[in-house]
Amino acid sequence: MKLHLKIWRQKGPQEAGSFKDYSVDNASEHMSFLEMLDFLNTSLVQKGEEAVQFDHDCREGICGSCSLVINGNPHGPETGTATCQLHMRKFKDGDTIVIEPFRAKAFPVIRDLSVNRTAFDRIMEAGGFCSVNTGNAPEANAILIGKETAEKAMDSAACIGCGACVAACKNASAMLFVSAKVSQLALLPQGNPERGRRVRNMVAQMDQEMFGACSNTGSCEAACPKEIKLENIARLNREMVRAAWVE
Amino acid sequence: MGLEIEFKDLSGYPIGQSNWKQASYTMMKCKSFLGSSVGQKFLVAITGLGLSGFVLTHMLGNLLLFVGPDAYNLYGHKLTSTPLIYIAEVGLIVLFLTHFGLTMKLTRENRASRPVAPNQLPSNVVKRASFASRTMALSGLMILAFAVLHLVTFKFGTYYETTVDGVPMRDLYRLVAEEFQKEWYTAFYLVCMVILFTHLSHGFTAAFQSLGLQSSRNKLLKRSGFIFAVLVGGGFFIQPLYMYFWGGN
Ligand code: SF4
Numbered sequence: 001m002k003l004h005l006k007i008w009r010q011k012g013p014q015e016a017g018s019f020k021d022y023s024v025d026n027a028s029e030h031m032s033f034l035e036m037l038d039f040l041n042t043s044l045v046q047k048g049e050e051a052v053q054f055d056h057d058c059r060e061g062i063c064g065s066c067s068l069v070i071n072g073n074p075h076g077p078e079t080g081t082a083t084c085q086l087h088m089r090k091f092k093d094g095d096t097i098v099i100e101p102f103r104a105k106a107f108p109v110i111r112d113l114s115v116n117r118t119a120f121d122r123i124m125e126a127g128g129f130c131s132v133n134t135g136n137a138p139e140a141n142a143i144l145i146g147k148e149t150a151e152k153a154m155d156s157a158a159c160i161g162c163g164a165c166v167a168a169c170k171n172a173s174a175m176l177f178v179s180a181k182v183s184q185l186a187l188l189p190q191g192n193p194e195r196g197r198r199v200r201n202m203v204a205q206m207d208q209e210m211f212g213a214c215s216n217t218g219s220c221e222a223a224c225p226k227e228i229k230l231e232n233i234a235r236l237n238r239e240m241v242r243a244a245w246v247e
Numbered sequence: 248m249g250l251e252i253e254f255k256d257l258s259g260y261p262i263g264q265s266n267w268k269q270a271s272y273t274m275m276k277c278k279s280f281l282g283s284s285v286g287q288k289f290l291v292a293i294t295g296l297g298l299s300g301f302v303l304t305h306m307l308g309n310l311l312l313f314v315g316p317d318a319y320n321l322y323g324h325k326l327t328s329t330p331l332i333y334i335a336e337v338g339l340i341v342l343f344l345t346h347f348g349l350t351m352k353l354t355r356e357n358r359a360s361r362p363v364a365p366n367q368l369p370s371n372v373v374k375r376a377s378f379a380s381r382t383m384a385l386s387g388l389m390i391l392a393f394a395v396l397h398l399v400t401f402k403f404g405t406y407y408e409t410t411v412d413g414v415p416m417r418d419l420y421r422l423v424a425e426e427f428q429k430e431w432y433t434a435f436y437l438v439c440m441v442i443l444f445t446h447l448s449h450g451f452t453a454a455f456q457s458l459g460l461q462s463s464r465n466k467l468l469k470r471s472g473f474i475f476a477v478l479v480g481g482g483f484f485i486q487p488l489y490m491y492f493w494g495g496n
């Protein structure tokens with residue numbers, strides 16, 4: 001298939017970027033989106049031009065490294081799909097595809113399509129963990145957790161920390177990400193002892209990183225490749241009130 | 248007594264203190280909560296719901312227009328002649344100022360978080376976000392402008408007098424009837440009510456999310472904003488139409 005690409009090129013964080021046009025002539029519809037970019041890069045390198053830089057790692061939808069805003073959609077137009085899991089058969093022959101980096105104050109562009117998402121790491125360092133080493137996994141029936149609670153915690157734990165929620169939000173808010181991390185631990189007994197301190201510190205770090213506040217628009221939920229629900233944000237808000245009230 | 252060393256965590260929260268004086272501890276808790284974006288949205292939600300309560304009672308009170316001039320004027324007279332009205336007014340002003348101040352502050356910060364305005368992006372598919380949810384600051388400012396004009400037109404408008412059951416009182420009904428005889432004023436008012444509708448339809452639902460009360464199980468709460476906006480917006484919509492067509496005589 002033949003594709004016209006409009007790709008954001010930017011030399012560095014301080015440099016001004018702009019769109020450049022490329023065309024890919026014989027891409028296969030079985031390629032993933034990233035493979036299509038690899039294919040483009042190979043031809044660029046052969047021509048002696050600079051390859052387009054983009055982030056990726058596992059290429060199986062579990063690491064959260066891939067990003068890209070494709071035709072205005074973080075992770076592309078498919079719902080519940082990370083860019084690495086998006087295939088070219090979802091596009092038509094002759095399509096023009098606009099590819100940009102995630103855009104947020106807190107995610108400065110490193111180069112081209114690759115952005116610095118260490119702000120998320122710092123939020124995790126602020127509280128997204130259990131500080132007590134619990135040793136080996138205990139006998140499964142030693143700590144009883146209701147099926148529904150376990151399912152909810154598991155759903156929240158599905159967040160791969162990719163930052164698409166930030167890219168989709170008009171406020172570049174990280175609430176969906178933070179709420180998924182807070183929920184996962186708050187729902188389970190292991191996370192319970194540090195519940196209040198965790199949510200306060202993660203939110204404080206989130207604010208400090210210059211992510212916006214939540215306007216409850218729901219764009220994040222629609223963009224999330226792991227379909228993390230807005231319900232998590234309600235839980236985060238609840239946890240904050242609880243932390244201020246109880247502790 | 249002893250050394251007073253303050254251990255604070257990231258959110259400015261005291262930790263590891265056994266002899267914290269209760270008052271300063273509570274202060275710090277409040278500061279930590281209200282200093283966060285989540286806490287501020289919490290306040291926006293509370294004040295928003297308070298203001299929603301006000302527009303609802305205002306709309307219900309105005310339904311007396313359908314009953315007749317005397318009923319409407321009597322209601323207005325009763326309302327303004329109790330001293331409680333001053334407490335209510337002060338409360339309303341506090342609600343409004345908090346809501347307005349915080350939303351403006353947060354909107355500015357939100358803008359700064361996004362280096363490119365959404366409409367500067369070459370292709371912007373607005374992910375699911377409703378029109379109402381994306382334009383809250385604008386609709387809010389328009390409602391503010393309307394509210395000021397509204398006070399000038401009615402509360403501080405021409406003072407007609409009438410007597411109901413021998414009691415002299417303000418004839419607000421007459422002023423309302425006069426104003427809504429003007430096509431342009433009625434049209435302007437209706438447009439403003441549509442804006443109020445959009446603001447409420449997102450804001451009312453979102454308030455419960457900010458308070459942490461929404462869940463995917465509760466579908467009614469999710470739809471509450473739309474229902475509330477139809478109720479209030481609809482009420483405020485039919486009143487001027489009624490006054491325009493039938494209020495003249
Ligand atoms: S909530 Fe979804 S979009 Fe946001 S970081 Fe996690 S997986 Fe990515």
Ligand code: FES
Nearest residue numbers: 059063064066084
């Ligand atoms: S590359 Fe790992 S999630 Fe896409």
